[in-house]
Amino acid sequence: NAGVTQTPKFQVLKTGQSMTLQCAQDMNHEYMSWYRQDPGMGLRLIHYSVGAGITDQGEVPNGYNVSRSTTEDFPLRLLSAAPSQTSVYFCASRQGTYGYTFGSGTRLTVV
Amino acid sequence: RKEVEQDPGPFNVPEGATVAFNCTYSNSASQSFFWYRQDCRKEPKLLMSVYSSGNEDGRFTAQLNRASQYISLLIRDSKLSDSATYLCVVNWGGGNKLTFGTGTQLKVEL
Numbered sequence: 300n301a302g303v304t305q306t307p308k309f310q311v312l313k314t315g316q317s318m319t320l321q322c323a324q325d326m327n328h329e330y331m332s333w334y335r336q337d338p339g340m341g342l343r344l345i346h347y348s349v350g351a352g353i354t355d356q357g358e359v360p361n362g363y364n365v366s367r368s369t370t371e372d373f374p375l376r377l378l379s380a381a382p383s384q385t386s387v388y389f390c391a392s393r394q395g396t397y398g399y400t401f402g403s404g405t406r407l408t409v410v
Numbered sequence: 411r412k413e414v415e416q417d418p419g420p421f422n423v424p425e426g427a428t429v430a431f432n433c434t435y436s437n438s439a440s441q442s443f444f445w446y447r448q449d450c451r452k453e454p455k456l457l458m459s460v461y462s463s464g465n466e467d468g469r470f471t472a473q474l475n476r477a478s479q480y481i482s483l484l485i486r487d488s489k490l491s492d493s494a495t496y497l498c499v500v501n502w503g504g505g506n507k508l509t510f511g512t513g514t515q516l517k518v519e520l
Contacts (some may be wrong), residue, residue: 332508341414341497342454342510389453398444398456398499399508 301325305390305402312380312409320375320405322390328400330393331373332357333365335386336404342389348373380409413437414500416511423518427488431514433498434480443474445483446497448513454497457483488518 306321324331332347344357348367362384364376373392377384385408391399416433423429435443443460458465460472460481471484485492498511 334510339512341512344508396442398446398459399454401453401455403453 303390303392303400303402305388305405307405308403309406310408312377312407314380314382314409316377316380318377318380320377320388320390320407322373322375322402323371324373324390324392324400325371326392326394326400327370328392328394329370330399331367332391332399333363333373333375334389334391335359335384336389337386345375345388377407382409385409412511413509414498414511416496416498416514418512418514420515420517423488423516425488425490425518425520427518428484428486429488429516430482430484431496431498431516432480432482433511433514434478435498435500435509436479437500437502437509438476438479440479440500440502442501443472443481444499444501444508445470445472445481446499446510448495448497450495454510457496485516488516490518490520492516493518 303324333345334342336342343359346365348354388405390402393399414435445457446454447457448454460474464473469486473482495513495515497513500509
């Protein structure tokens with residue numbers, strides 16, 4: 300099992316550009332989430348999904364969209380990148396009440 | 411007040427020492443609790459869940475005090491490889507509402 304796979308690992312965007320961060324898991328987990336991690340802020344929940352076709356907003360959803368067409372994939376779309384979205388993004392999945400398994404992260408810089 | 415609060419440290423301890431971290435949470439409806447470990451520039455990894463009766467995993471012991479709304483992590487016989495940031499995580503409201511503390515940094519030295 301590969302676990303949770305995120306691509307790309309690094310990305311530099313210009314302000315206003317759009318892009319999609321990819322996330323895939325091969326553990327057949329129901330729950331998937333996207334977090335961002337900023338210095339001194341801890342991980343903050345952007346969007347989450349409790350199953351295919353079901354998504355909801357987290358703590359900091361503005362500027363991001365998600366979809367969950369399959370159990371395996373949960374892409375995060377940045378609609379119009381802003382410097383405030385410079386961060387490290389983690390995708391995670393879990394099943395039941397177990398703890399989350401995280402992907403290795405995407406380091407995004409918006410200039 | 412932050413929903414989950416941790417002392418950021420760093421805690422600098424010699425190899426072989428015992429060290430303890432505390433974490434307080436504000437939501438009394440919190441349902442489950444975890445400790446995660448995060449190495450520099452890496453993803454968080456689940457260290458252990460925290461159960462009401464307390465639980466142990468090798469050199470690591472986790473405790474939960476619901477009345478005072480805090481959880482703790484005790485590390486015995488610290489190793490150099492224990493150097494990392496330890497994140498306190500609290501879950502309420504269902505499967506995805508995890509709130510992370512900002513982490514406590516541990517440095518184990520020779």
